[in-house]
Amino acid sequence: MSSQTPSQTVGPFFHVGLIRAGQELLVSERIRGQRILVQGRVLDGAGAPVPDAMLEIWQADASGVYNHPADPRRAQADPEFLGFGRAPTDPNGEYQFKTVKPGRVPGIDGQQQAPHINLRVFARGMLIHATTRLYFPDETANDTDPVLGAVPDPERRSTLLASAVPGEDLPTYRFDIVLQGEKETVFLDFSL
Amino acid sequence: MTRRSALDWSVQPPYLHEPYRATVLRAPKNPLILLPQSLSEWTGPLYGEGAVRPLDNDLTRNATVNGEPLGERIIVTGRVLDDAGRPVPNTLIEIWQANAAGRYRHRRDEHPAPIDPNFSGSGRLLTDKQGEYRFTSIRPGAYPWLNHDNAWRPPHIHFSVFGTQFISRLVTQMYFPGDPLLALDPIFNGVPDEEGRRRLVASYDHSVTQPVWALGYRFDIVLCGDRMTPFEHRG
Numbered sequence: 001m002s003s004q005t006p007s008q009t010v011g012p013f014f015h016v017g018l019i020r021a022g023q024e025l026l027v028s029e030r031i032r033g034q035r036i037l038v039q040g041r042v043l044d045g046a047g048a049p050v051p052d053a054m055l056e057i058w059q060a061d062a063s064g065v066y067n068h069p070a071d072p073r074r075a076q077a078d079p080e081f082l083g084f085g086r087a088p089t090d091p092n093g094e095y096q097f098k099t100v101k102p103g104r105v106p107g108i109d110g111q112q113q114a115p116h117i118n119l120r121v122f123a124r125g126m127l128i129h130a131t132t133r134l135y136f137p138d139e140t141a142n143d144t145d146p147v148l149g150a151v152p153d154p155e156r157r158s159t160l161l162a163s164a165v166p167g168e169d170l171p172t173y174r175f176d177i178v179l180q181g182e183k184e185t186v187f188l189d190f191s192l
Numbered sequence: 193m194t195r196r197s198a199l200d201w202s203v204q205p206p207y208l209h210e211p212y213r214a215t216v217l218r219a220p221k222n223p224l225i226l227l228p229q230s231l232s233e234w235t236g237p238l239y240g241e242g243a244v245r246p247l248d249n250d251l252t253r254n255a256t257v258n259g260e261p262l263g264e265r266i267i268v269t270g271r272v273l274d275d276a277g278r279p280v281p282n283t284l285i286e287i288w289q290a291n292a293a294g295r296y297r298h299r300r301d302e303h304p305a306p307i308d309p310n311f312s313g314s315g316r317l318l319t320d321k322q323g324e325y326r327f328t329s330i331r332p333g334a335y336p337w338l339n340h341d342n343a344w345r346p347p348h349i350h351f352s353v354f355g356t357q358f359i360s361r362l363v364t365q366m367y368f369p370g371d372p373l374l375a376l377d378p379i380f381n382g383v384p385d386e387e388g389r390r391r392l393v394a395s396y397d398h399s400v401t402q403p404v405w406a407l408g409y410r411f412d413i414v415l416c417g418d419r420m421t422p423f424e425h426r427g
Binding site: 007008050113118120124128189 | 194195196197198199200203204205206207209212213214215216217218219220221222224225226227228229231232233235236237238244275286287288289290296297298300301312313314315350352356358359361362363365372379380382383385387388389391392401412413414415416
């Protein structure tokens with residue numbers, strides 16, 4: 001075993017190396033599935049917007065397949081859909097992605113997971129990124145999702161649920177990420 | 193049974209490290225929820241050769257306008273390995289850095305040092321089949337920041353590495369050997385473990401140095417996780 005290389009902050013100037021136009025768009029014409037917008041704000045422990053954060057998302061396609069060899073169903077994956085996106089926050093701490101709604105993904109031990117988007121936040125002032133998941137409201141599958149089930153406190157669990165924004169052309173989901181404080185988002189870690 | 197995180201938290205920095213002031217309001221206070229990995233963590237974005245262009249790995253040539261960038265030419269090379277010591281081939285590395293004067297080409301960088309019109313400070317590369325990477329650049333300068341009185345960041349190059357899984361993602365900084373600013377830097381010293389800090393410092397490698405051209409440095413990177421999937425393990 002070698003010891004891991006430690007993480008260091010992305011700093012305030014990550015745009016130089018990491019941000020390119022179009023990275024927040026996961027969809028193109030030929031991709032299958034329901035287009036959605038995912039948007040929200042990143043907030044700090046004083047409730048102030050974080051204008052220099054970067055979000056990365058990773059998700060399954062509309063049928064719940066990951067475009068990766070570890071997914072035994074990869075042959076059925078939407079070949080045009082990479083499933084990865086990246087967006088910086090703007091001066092108001094806002095971010096937005098356009099993607100497709102992911103399907104259900106197999107869990108471990110035969111359990112099914114509810115549709116979700118895996119999400120990571122990087123920022124100046126974060127020596128290591130924080131990982132969370134976005135779940136969709138009004139999904140019956142949420143009731144039996146193993147990750148949501150691992151957060152017993154309903155108030156904390158609700159930080160993993162996006163809210164639907166009514167009246168938009170595209171189905172739009174709002175998902176704020178609170179780094180610290182009363183409504184702090186649940187952040188996840190994964191075992192060996 | 194106690195589960196252990198795939199991230200080695202004896203080496204990885206904590207969220208809250210008060211000497212680095214910006215962590216104070218941005219550090220989550222609740223403990224992370226530790227979960228078993230699923231397909232969502234065993235997978236991650238994969239990139240092929242289309243992800244990089246020929247000059248992306250040469251920062252002395254990828255943004256020239258009317259000449260060469262100023263400063264000391266360097267070659268940085270190394271290997272990307274997984275936790276088990278296996279090379280990670282074909283993985284995307286993104287790098288960014290200040291120019292020789294310590295200035296980023298970024299609208300929010302207000303350090304009164306010159307912009308170099310021939311240097312963008314940004315590059316991309318893929319590791320080869322042996323997990324090796326290599327790029328040419330200019331040694332970045334130190335620059336002041338507002339964290340504390342007379343605070344200076346030691347010269348560094350930012351690295352962003354994907355690996356092959358969601359959990360293998362790493363963003364870090366490479367430092368230069370023998371730098372007196374390292375002992376004073378709260379970001380570098382946010383790493384709790386001495387061996388971990390040592391891992392962030394490149395070594396000078398005279399066999400990488402090219403005569404009459406550029407100085408060579410070696411910087412190996414070890415990612416969290418393991419590129420063999422659980423399916424392969426079980427297989």
